[in-house]
Structures are given as C-alpha cells and as structure tokens.
Amino acid sequence: MATIKDVAKLAGVSTTTVSHVLNNTRFVAKETQERVYAAVQSLNYAPSAVARSLKVNQTRTLGLLVTSSSNPFFAEVVQGVEAECFKEGYSLLLCTIEGDRQKLRHYLTTLVAKRIDGLLIMCTEYDPLLFSLLESYESLPQVIMDWGPSNEFMDKIQDNSAQGGYLATQYLIDQGHTDIGCVTGPMEKLPSQQRFAGFQSAMDKAKLPINPNWVIAGDFEAISGEQAFNIIWSSAKRPTAMFVGNDVMAMGMICAAYKQGVRVPETLSVIGYDDIPMAEYFIPPLTSISQPKRDLGKLAVTTIVDKIQCKRKKGKTLLLEPSLSIRYSVSRRK
Structure with missing residues (x-):
C-alpha cells in the first residue's frame, strides 16, 4: 500500500507539500499540484482518514441518537438527516436507544470515542439521564430535535x-x-x-x-x-x-x-x-x-455544520411551522 512518502518521492516534492496539496491548506504552484495528483493516481494512494482527522481535528462524521424508532414519523426525519449529511460531505452513525439506559450510556460513549464532530438527538421524551450525560459533553456541538432542556450550549429545533x-x-x-x-x-x-x-x-x-x-x-x-x-x-x-x-x-x-x-x-x-x-x-x-419531517432533518444537519464551522458555543432555538393536509376523514357538519 502506497504511503505519502511514496507520493512525495514520485512527485519530487516533500511530504509536507503533498499534505498541503491534498488538504488545500496552503498555496502550491499549479505545476506542482499536477505532479502530486499524477503521483497519487499512479500509486493509487488513499490518505488515511484517521491520520487526517488527528491532524485537522475533524472526522467529518456526525452521530444521530434516536430515543425511539417505532413511530413512522422518525423514519422520514432520519432520511432527511442522512441525505443532508451526504450532501454536506459527512458520514452518519445512527444509534437507537428504545428506552434502554444501558444502550444510551454505551452508544454515547462509543460516539464520543469515535471523535464525531457533532451529535444530533431525536428526542421523544424527557430523560434526566440523557440530558445529564449530554451536559457532560458540553464542548461537543449538539442539536436536539423535538424537545429538550433549556441550556446555553445546545441548539433545539422544534415543531410549533x-x-x-x-x-x-x-x-x-x-x-x-x-x-x-x-x-x-x-x-x-x-x-x-x-x-x-x-x-x-x-x-x-x-x-x-x-x-x-x-x-x-x-x-x-x-x-x-x-x-x-x-x-x-x-x-x-x-x-x-x-x-x-x-x-x-x-x-x-x-x-x-x-x-x-x-x-x-x-x-x-x-x-x-x-x-x-x-x-x-x-x-x-x-x-x-x-410537519416538514425531511426539512427538520435537513435543518438539523445544516445547523450543526454551521455550529461546527463557526465554532459557535451559544445555543439557539428554531421553530418549524406546521400546515394542514386536507383529505377525507373530516366532513362538513350540516
């Protein structure tokens, strides 16, 4: 398997220059860039995602914690989240708790250990343990969908x-x-x-x-x-x-x-x-x-990406407005 040193040797540049070209972290002459990309293609070089995440302190991964998945409502929200994650260039790790506090502790610890960039929470009920654990990870960007406690660091997206x-x-x-x-x-x-x-x-x-x-x-x-x-x-x-x-x-x-x-x-x-x-x-x-379910998922992702990129600490609350879908289960009273 080719390494960054192999790419540098073939391109006739330093490993630092290869890193700047691949990560777009500093200006590099166009001719040099072309030699680096040609070497990458020739050697079929794939940068280590782990190494890159350690260097730039980002994994381009979000976690989604769902407290319940039995209601069909949540499936559409998750689809909206996944689609927007892909669009924004993020991978998504989905964990469902289903009221199991042991799973809650395990999944939350695992997501943090995997160095996710941010955490989305689809919350259906108030769980003091959940919110106590979330507060212990205050430095991790968090967006909660539906409802949750009021605090200064967590963003909330609610249906009106x-x-x-x-x-x-x-x-x-x-x-x-x-x-x-x-x-x-x-x-x-x-x-x-x-x-x-x-x-x-x-x-x-x-x-x-x-x-x-x-x-x-x-x-x-x-x-x-x-x-x-x-x-x-x-x-x-x-x-x-x-x-x-x-x-x-x-x-x-x-x-x-x-x-x-x-x-x-x-x-x-x-x-x-x-x-x-x-x-x-x-x-x-x-x-x-x-309720605009896919829009809810999309807004959750764009909100947390904004929070990550802008390093915003203060939380905010966003409202999604409902609308009426008229069909045939209501008749006019004569």
Whole structure:
C-alpha cells in the first residue's frame, strides 16, 4: 500500500507539500499540484482518514441518537438527516436507544470515542439521564430535535405544536363542528401539552365549551386511539369530531369506529397530526397536520455544520411551522 512518502518521492516534492496539496491548506504552484495528483493516481494512494482527522481535528462524521424508532414519523426525519449529511460531505452513525439506559450510556460513549464532530438527538421524551450525560459533553456541538432542556450550549429545533393544535381544531370548527373532543399524547411530554394548548385556544376563541369527558390522554400508539374511541362512544353524549394528537392514534380510533359500525367521517370526523406517509393511503385518507419531517432533518444537519464551522458555543432555538393536509376523514357538519 502506497504511503505519502511514496507520493512525495514520485512527485519530487516533500511530504509536507503533498499534505498541503491534498488538504488545500496552503498555496502550491499549479505545476506542482499536477505532479502530486499524477503521483497519487499512479500509486493509487488513499490518505488515511484517521491520520487526517488527528491532524485537522475533524472526522467529518456526525452521530444521530434516536430515543425511539417505532413511530413512522422518525423514519422520514432520519432520511432527511442522512441525505443532508451526504450532501454536506459527512458520514452518519445512527444509534437507537428504545428506552434502554444501558444502550444510551454505551452508544454515547462509543460516539464520543469515535471523535464525531457533532451529535444530533431525536428526542421523544424527557430523560434526566440523557440530558445529564449530554451536559457532560458540553464542548461537543449538539442539536436536539423535538424537545429538550433549556441550556446555553445546545441548539433545539422544534415543531410549533401549539399552532398545529390550533390549526387542526380551527379546521374542525370551520367545517361546522361544535362538539369536539381531543385525544392527547402523554401529557408529561411537551409536544402533547402544546398541541392540547392549541386545541384549547381554538375552542376558547370560538367560545365553544370543552367537555372533559371527551379529553383523553393517549400514548401516541394505535391501541390508545382505539381505547379512547371506546371510552368516548360509551358516553351518553358523543362528539361529532375528534382532534387526535398523532396519526397513529387517529388510525387506531378510526379502526375502532369501523369495528363498531361507526362511519368516518359521516358520523365522526377525525383529524390527526404528523402527516405520516401512510396517512394518504389509509381508509379514509386521513386529514392531518403536516410537519416538514425531511426539512427538520435537513435543518438539523445544516445547523450543526454551521455550529461546527463557526465554532459557535451559544445555543439557539428554531421553530418549524406546521400546515394542514386536507383529505377525507373530516366532513362538513350540516
């Protein structure tokens, strides 16, 4: 295997000159550059990525820590991250924790040991251990997606969930619905709190009462959407429309309605949140609040690259605005 010394000897220059040509760290005459490149090609020389990373203190590698991968929402975000990493010339190391704290410690230690240039975190819930460990690596550029603690060094990219909850509920109101319920996500999670706050804001603005029997906390899984429907439909008074905190729960609710012979949207209108790919192909196609998932992944990468290149220490918070994807799971109230 050829070495940098072999290239220097063939090109008739010093190893330092070869290094400056390959790393573009100093001006070198064009004729000299051509001799170096010709020697590289002739010897099929491949610079050591490890040696280069030690020299320039960069590995051109990012880590992505995902706390949960079961929701289809995250797959699109990861695709956006990977595509933008490739575009920016970075490799990506993906680690999923799935609530396992032993894996969390292991993966975080491994990523740091591999000398990643920056760390992206796709966070679905607050874990004191996770954020305590992240704070111990304060010098490592970090960008957290979804939500996390407020601190001075970490960048955060968040969905404007309050606005999304408002848009969903206002659309139901615009379609003539006044008896509207809500299935939230786990209320200890900030996105769930914000989406419910948006629901409350739209109802208050329209001067519509909120029936507490129609507000149920789910867990972002399909089974909780099914359970919520069963609870609500056993009530003497029933809503005509439901804002459900994510698409997976909304699909669980629609399936439960189908089993009991309740027609969606003729009898019950349902709107979800996230606009996951299968929402368009569900029966009926699900009206949903769309988050720009690939844009979220792209923005996370461009933000951390900016942080790395500019050596920016102070963190910042960026908001992504949701939009409404209208399909067929909501009907106009006559």
